Amino acid sequence: MGAAPSWAALEPTSQALVLCRHQQNVRTIAVTPGEGGCETLYTKGGVAEVVGRARNRDSCMGFLRNIQGNLQGAQWNCREVSQSSVTDLTSSQ
Numbered sequence: 001m002g003a004a005p006s007w008a009a010l011e012p013t014s015q016a017l018v019l020c021r022h023q024q025n026v027r028t029i030a031v032t033p034g035e036g037g038c039e040t041l042y043t044k045g046g047v048a049e050v051v052g053r054a055r056n057r058d059s060c061m062g063f064l065r066n067i068q069g070n071l072q073g074a075q076w077n078c079r080e081v082s083q084s085s086v087t088d089l090t091s092s093q
Contacts, residue, residue, distance in 0.1 A: 016064060020071045020078040027076070029067050031060040040064050 016031040028043040037055040040063035041048045052063035068078050 016061060017081045018064060018068050018078050019081050020068065020076040022071075022074070022076040027071065029064045031057065031064055040067075042067055 015033070018029045020027045020029070028041075028048075030041045030043075032039055032041060034053055037053065038057050038060040039050050040052040040054075040060045042051045043049075051067065052060060054060045054063075072078055
C-alpha cells in the first residue's frame with residue numbers, strides 16, 4: 001500500500017472558517033487546502049497570515065482550535081461560518 005493521499009487531494013473544496021468578534025473588531029481563522037496538505041490562516045486588522053501548515057487536516061484544525069480558544073479566553077465571541085463571501089470595503093459608496 002502506498003502513501004496516503006494528502007487532504008487537499010481528497011477534499012479539494014473543503015475548508016473551515018471561524019469568525020470572531022470583540023466590540024468592533026473582527027478576526028478570522030481559516031483552514032484551506034495548501035501545497036502538500038493544508039494551511040491555517042489568521043486574519044487580524046485585515047491582514048491574513050499563514051500561522052500553520054500541515055500534511056493533514058486534523059493538524060490544521062488543531063491550529064485553528066488553539067487560536068479560537070485563546071480568543072474566546074480573552075472574551076471574543078467566535079462562531080463557525082459555513083458559507084462566506086468577500087466584500088470589498090475599500091470602495092466608496
